[in-house]
Amino acid sequence: MNLFVLTGAGISAESGLGTFRDPGGLWRRFDPMRLATPEAFAAEPDEVHAFYNLRRRGVREAAPNAAHAALVRLEAGLAARGGHLFLCTQNVDDLHERAGARAVTHMHGELMRVRCTACGEGRPWPEDLSVETACPSCGRRGGMRPDVVWFGEVPLHLDAIADALDEADLFVAIGTSGAVYPAAGFVARVRGAGIPTHEINLAPSDTAGLFDAATYGPATRAVPAFVDGLLRETGGSTP
Known part of the structure; x- marks a missing residue:
């Protein structure tokens, strides 16, 4: 079979x-169009990182x-x-x-991975991210993002x-x-x-x-x- x-x-x-659409779910507490789009990351990277750092910590603590x-x-x-x-x-x-x-x-995509928007390199990453995080491959700061599919992406x-x-x-x-x-x-x-x-x-x-x-x-x-x-x-x- x-x-x-x-x-x-x-x-x-x-x-x-947390699930997303149920009462008390993530999208009831957070606006996805402000936090889960490429445009949001470009405009408010600190807030996007804070949201995904919170989610990443939740995954680490879950079994x-x-x-x-x-x-x-x-x-x-x-x-x-x-x-x-x-x-x-x-x-x-x-x-x-x-x-x-x-x-x-x-x-x-995978929350416990990151991808650099500058060089495209992806890798496992269980820790927090910030705009100060440098890409281990190309050295650029500010371009490291969660390796997840955001709204508007394929x-x-x-x-x-x-x-x-x-x-x-x-x-x-x-x-x-x-x-x-x-x-x-x-x-x-x-x-x-x-x-x-x-x-x-x-x-x-x-x-x-x-x-x-x-x-x-x-x-x-x-x-x-x-x-x-x-x-x-x-x-x-x-x-």
Whole structure:
């Protein structure tokens, strides 16, 4: 089985990382058009850095939860059966990797990486950034930014994602709002190709009506139960 799993903020919420559009979410407390655009970075870099430093610290303090761990078991279980998991996340945290996932496609970039706007060099960076931070490669100050996709920028790895969607035997969306494109359009794409779909979420997403099946509840309970059931269906005991 080739399985495409798309994860969103809901899978990390129980690790203490705020979601975006729920009551009390990040976009209710901060204006994304002032903090998550290239224009905002050019106009108010100190404020943008302060926001992303806060988020980076939150990621450092968070730990993977049972839902992240279940997807690691799924990755290993499918591989043992000759299958493959394509794990695509809208999240910029590194909790999938810290849980043990071997291959994660970050379509919106990675908060624990930085990129220099002057020379284009990217690298891991778990610490704070400021306008005084010098690029280790070119030495320029003021151009180091979080290596994330801001509003108005093109998501990453779209060709690889498209290929994986076309090759999938099952599409599963976990903890996604169904409001952010192009990811929100994935379910319609695979449904049009006759690929079965399953939503796992705390509550129905904006695209819930397009899914063939759904499981609603906290990710730390719903995802492990789904993984256990799927591995049983594909043969053998769960890892």
